[in-house]
Amino acid sequence: MTKIFIAGSRQLSRLTAEVKHRIDMMIEKGFTVLVGDANGADKAVQRYLADKGYRNVIVHCMADNCRNNVASWPTREIMAPKGARGFRYYATKDQAMVDEATYGLMLWDGESKGTLNSVINMVRQDKPVVVYLAPRKAFQNVRSADDVVDLLSKCDRASVNRFERELGIEQALHRPLVS
Numbered sequence: 001m002t003k004i005f006i007a008g009s010r011q012l013s014r015l016t017a018e019v020k021h022r023i024d025m026m027i028e029k030g031f032t033v034l035v036g037d038a039n040g041a042d043k044a045v046q047r048y049l050a051d052k053g054y055r056n057v058i059v060h061c062m063a064d065n066c067r068n069n070v071a072s073w074p075t076r077e078i079m080a081p082k083g084a085r086g087f088r089y090y091a092t093k094d095q096a097m098v099d100e101a102t103y104g105l106m107l108w109d110g111e112s113k114g115t116l117n118s119v120i121n122m123v124r125q126d127k128p129v130v131v132y133l134a135p136r137k138a139f140q141n142v143r144s145a146d147d148v149v150d151l152l153s154k155c156d157r158a159s160v161n162r163f164e165r166e167l168g169i170e171q172a173l174h175r176p177l178v179s
Helices: 017-029 041-051 086-100 113-124 145-152 157-167 169-173
Strands: 003-008 032-035 057-062 075-078 103-108 129-133 138-142
Touching: 003 041, 003 086, 003 113, 017 041, 017 103, 017 129, 032 041, 041 057, 057 086, 075 086, 086 113, 103 113, 113 129, 113 138, 113 145, 113 157, 138 145
Parallel strands: 003 032, 003 103, 032 057, 057 075, 103 129
Antiparallel strands: 129 138
16 A cells, blocks of 8 residues: 655645645545644645545654644554654654655755655655655655755755754765665
8 A cells, every 4th residue: 555655844834736736646546645743734735635535644643742633534643752852752753654654745945854854764765755845846856865965956055054964964965875
């Protein structure tokens, strides 16, 4: 069974016609949609799926706090590692979706490190991901470290420097992403 991990930046709260078209193709094929519970892209995807009456959805949330589940879909509650806070806390949920997914669709504002982290983790597991880069209104297929480098080349230098510092992107890209 094909499972699509759809996620994105909290700053993106509206879906473009092109993104909706991609989701419509997933609905037509009966794919299971894995989505998080955050505001922004997650909630916008949930709203769209609910408006379509689509039921083949699993909402992933942290065990102690499911923030959004607009259509009362089944949930997968993820336990955070002891002491995890902030980015590391929610990255646990994102990693669970990466692990479960067959493919990914990431809606990225070019600045969210959580979305980029999920892209990198999909590539590390040799799982294809399509990134919708909102500032450019364009889709990009990402399957390799070179594709990640190409994606980052479309971002401003300050953001790339921050990703390198906060996510260790530079080290990750200098070693194979796929083991």
